[in-house]
Amino acid sequence: xxxxxxxxxxxxxxxxxxxxxxxxxxxxxxxxxxxxxxxxxxxxxxxxxxxxxxxxxxxxxxxxxxxxxxxxxxxxxxxxxxxxxxxxxxxxxxxxxxxxxxxxxxxxxxxxxxxxxxxxxxxxxxxxxxxxxxxxxxxxxxxxxxxxxxxxxxxxxxxxxxxxxxxxxxxxxxxxxxxxxxxxxxxxxxx
Amino acid sequence: xxxxxxxxxxxxxxxxxxxxxxxxxxxxxxxxxxxxxxxxxxxxxxxxxxxxxxxxxxxxxxxxxxxxxxxxxxxxxxxxxxxxxxxxxxxxxxxxxxxxxxxxxxxxxxx
Numbered sequence: 001x002x003x004x005x006x007x008x009x010x011x012x013x014x015x016x017x018x019x020x021x022x023x024x025x026x027x028x029x030x031x032x033x034x035x036x037x038x039x040x041x042x043x044x045x046x047x048x049x050x051x052x053x054x055x056x057x058x059x060x061x062x063x064x065x066x067x068x069x070x071x072x073x074x075x076x077x078x079x080x081x082x083x084x085x086x087x088x089x090x091x092x093x094x095x096x097x098x099x100x101x102x103x104x105x106x107x108x109x110x111x112x113x114x115x116x117x118x119x120x121x122x123x124x125x126x127x128x129x130x131x132x133x134x135x136x137x138x139x140x141x142x143x144x145x146x147x148x149x150x151x152x153x154x155x156x157x158x159x160x161x162x163x164x165x166x167x168x169x170x171x172x173x174x175x176x177x178x179x180x181x182x183x184x185x186x187x188x189x190x191x
Numbered sequence: 192x193x194x195x196x197x198x199x200x201x202x203x204x205x206x207x208x209x210x211x212x213x214x215x216x217x218x219x220x221x222x223x224x225x226x227x228x229x230x231x232x233x234x235x236x237x238x239x240x241x242x243x244x245x246x247x248x249x250x251x252x253x254x255x256x257x258x259x260x261x262x263x264x265x266x267x268x269x270x271x272x273x274x275x276x277x278x279x280x281x282x283x284x285x286x287x288x289x290x291x292x293x294x295x296x297x298x299x300x301x302x
Contacts, residue, residue: 014236016225020218027213035211045214052221057230123209145205173201180201187200 004068011059019059023052026069029147030076036142037080038087039127047083051076070156073147077139077157122188129179137172144169259298266294 002010002021010018030051035044055072062071130138143154155165181187235243 016233019225020222023218023221024213027217028211031214031217032211041211044211045217048214048217049220049224052217053224053228056221056225057228060230060232119209122204126204126208141205145202146208146210173198176205177198177201180204188204 005064008059008062008064008068011056012062016056019052019056022055022068022072026052026072030072032146033073033076033142034080036127036130036146037077037138038083039131043083047076047079051079054079067156070153073143073157081135125180125184125188129176129183132179132183133172133175136168137175140165140168141172141176263295263298266298267291 004022004025007018007021027048031044031048034047034051035041038044038047051072055075058075062068130141133141139158140154143149143157149157151162151165151169154169155162158165160168177187229237235246238246
């Protein structure tokens with residue numbers, strides 16, 4: 001299997017369809033990162049497309065100083081943060097009070113049994129809690145829990161040291177717990 | 192992973208959280224977006240050699256003319272007396288036409 005860097009070299013030589021390999025390789029993590037940042041599937045799908053387009057447009061100037069995935073995740077995080085800023089600005093101008101989490105993403109509750117309804121409520125609570133956290137807390141939680149990255153990889157993406165990742169993750173978990181309990185009143189049942 | 196028993200439920204909650212499946216149409220949409228907004232380097236690389244040469248010549252000429260115009264404006268405004276830079280009636284008396292002509296000739300010598 002070709003490495004990311006080998007694929008990029010082929011693309012830089014003009015084989016642009018090789019980019020499909022990279023899109024397929026990072027499709028799911030980028031989509032999940034966007035979903036956790038933006039809170040709804042439609043925005044996440046649009047953002048994932050924009051991120052890959054942005055990556056492709058800058059790929060011809062990419063040099064292998066950094067790993068491709070750290071560069072791609074950095075683009076994704078910046079893109080999602082910008083989207084959240086635009087959203088806040090739009091909300092301010094439109095005077096509407098829609099939160100980042102879209103309840104339409106939840107399946108119809110009449111079609112769900114009790115346990116899947118609980119799961120969906122839990123998902124909604126997780127998403128709302130994430131949206132209330134600071135950007136620093138949110139990004140480290142998303143990278144660690146939803147993208148399953150190691151401390152080392154997170155340190156490379158965020159350009160911080162390993163102890164800083166540990167400290168940031170510890171603080172983020174504490175803040176997440178506090179916000180979740182504020183929202184739900186109690187911790188979730190352990191399963 | 193950081194272990195703190197009081198926060199263990201956070202680990203469990205987040206680790207059992209829903210993960211979206213990959214988007215099967217993503218590549219098609221990205222491919223279409225790339226063809227609609229190709230990066231400049233790719234757009235240029237895909238042109239035939241003569242077109243690339245023509246674009247290069249056109250760009251260089253425009254750049255040369257732009258620099259020339261910039262220089263002309265800079266010289267012109269720099270050498271005018273302050274009063275002549277404003278469009279006030281009567282203030283142009285101090286304007287030295289010969290000096291300005293000489294500067295223009297100096298500037299346009301390559302043409």
